[in-house]
Amino acid sequence: MDDTNSLDPAMADEIAALPGVKCTYGTMSRTAQPARINGAETTIDLYSYGDAMLDDAKRSVASGDLSKVYGDSGYALAIFSDATRLNVGDSVTVNGQTLEIACVLSEGIGSISGAPVIVCSGETFTRLTGETHYMLLNVLAEKDISDAAVQKLYALAGDAAVSDNRELQSEVNGSYWVFRLAAYGFLAIISLITVLNIVNSISMGVSARTRQYGAMRAVGMEGRQITRMIAAEAVTYAACGTVTGLVLGLALHHLIYAKIVITHFGGVWRVPTESIALIVLLVAVSCVAAVHGPARRIRNMPITATINEL
Structure with a gap:
């Protein structure tokens, strides 16, 4: 220098x-x-x-x-x-x-x-x-x-x-990775809670209507039709939650971006399409996991057991 x-x-x-x-x-x-x-x-x-x-x-x-x-x-x-x-x-x-x-x-x-x-x-x-x-x-x-x-x-x-x-750069890199691990760890915990909440909600809903599913099977409804009914319920929950979350989330994202970034640095707010795609993929995977367990449990239960389920 x-x-x-x-x-x-x-x-x-x-x-x-x-x-x-x-x-x-x-x-x-x-x-x-x-x-x-x-x-x-x-x-x-x-x-x-x-x-x-x-x-x-x-x-x-x-x-x-x-x-x-x-x-x-x-x-x-x-x-x-x-x-x-x-x-x-x-x-x-x-x-x-x-x-x-x-x-x-x-x-x-x-x-x-x-x-x-x-x-x-x-x-x-x-x-x-x-x-x-x-x-x-x-x-x-x-x-x-x-x-x-x-x-x-x-x-x-x-x-x-x-x-x-070299020593300073090593310390900076260490701090950077600690921050990234903490941030992504927090996001991972939130994502796990979301998945478990979707799975738990569908499972509880199916358990509450076990007798109704048993009655439908008794009059001739097939297992795949039961699965479709549970899937329709899961998709409805997921779609409503995703749309509501995206609308509120994008509004908050725009507000924070405008106040912190655009006000100081200029620029234009853009829809975070990659993040939205990742969220939709996570919700879709959660729906598949939520439907699989309860549908298999209903199909494997004898019809008499589902009708007599309390």
């Missing part, structure tokens, strides 16, 4: 060739760069992201289309800040060349001068400023990188400051 754009791109190639290094990607910068935002004179902190950094930024897109920023293009992205809000579609003019904000990230590289943070691709940055050297060189290493390779990396860095974040 260097405070100026003085790191030779050739250094990135040399470090990338070291054993145990996955890849390297550099960042160029211009802090307090004179610019115009939507025609108003101001300054910005202008950075470049390599393709690997742009790929990693996909999970932080709050609004807009990140794909437009790749390569030598007329687009850039903005890092969200409460103090300096930029939206998709805003224009930024640097050295007489205008870029359009294609997307807004919820997180990313921070501002040094306090100005809005604008990020473009390396090719676009070079076209705007003429810079080719890096301010920051990121190195992504394997878990088992050797100490000899690390020492060689330090030697190649020369007088540039080197920050080793």
Whole structure:
């Protein structure tokens, strides 16, 4: 790392060739760069992201289309800040060349001068400023990188400051997975409760009408017809519950998304189709499980036993 754009791109190639290094990607910068935002004179902190950094930024897109920023293009992205809000579609003019904000990230590289943070691709940055050297060189290493390779990396860095974040990254990853396990564990418990509730409701309903099912069998109703009746009851319960839950859930989801995400980062609310499909699949599987047990129990009971069931 260097405070100026003085790191030779050739250094990135040399470090990338070291054993145990996955890849390297550099960042160029211009802090307090004179610019115009939507025609108003101001300054910005202008950075470049390599393709690997742009790929990693996909999970932080709050609004807009990140794909437009790749390569030598007329687009850039903005890092969200409460103090300096930029939206998709805003224009930024640097050295007489205008870029359009294609997307807004919820997180990313921070501002040094306090100005809005604008990020473009390396090719676009070079076209705007003429810079080719890096301010920051990121190195992504394997878990088992050797100490000899690390020492060689330090030697190649020369007088540039080197920050080793392996231990910090390990702690962050550990915390991230603990949070994910806790969140998905909670969702798994809720899903299990849902399945058990559907199965229990159908089972209780069948048990309460055992004598009626016995009477129907006594007058000639076949086992598969009994199964269809139980299935119709299960589907009715499941459909009504699913529709009610989706209507209320989507309304709450839209409200929370609008208040927390759109208000701060912009963007458009979209129906979470993948989550809805997963919910419908879970309910469908629950219906099959709920029908199978009670229907088999009724079919296997003698007709006299079902009629005399209390």
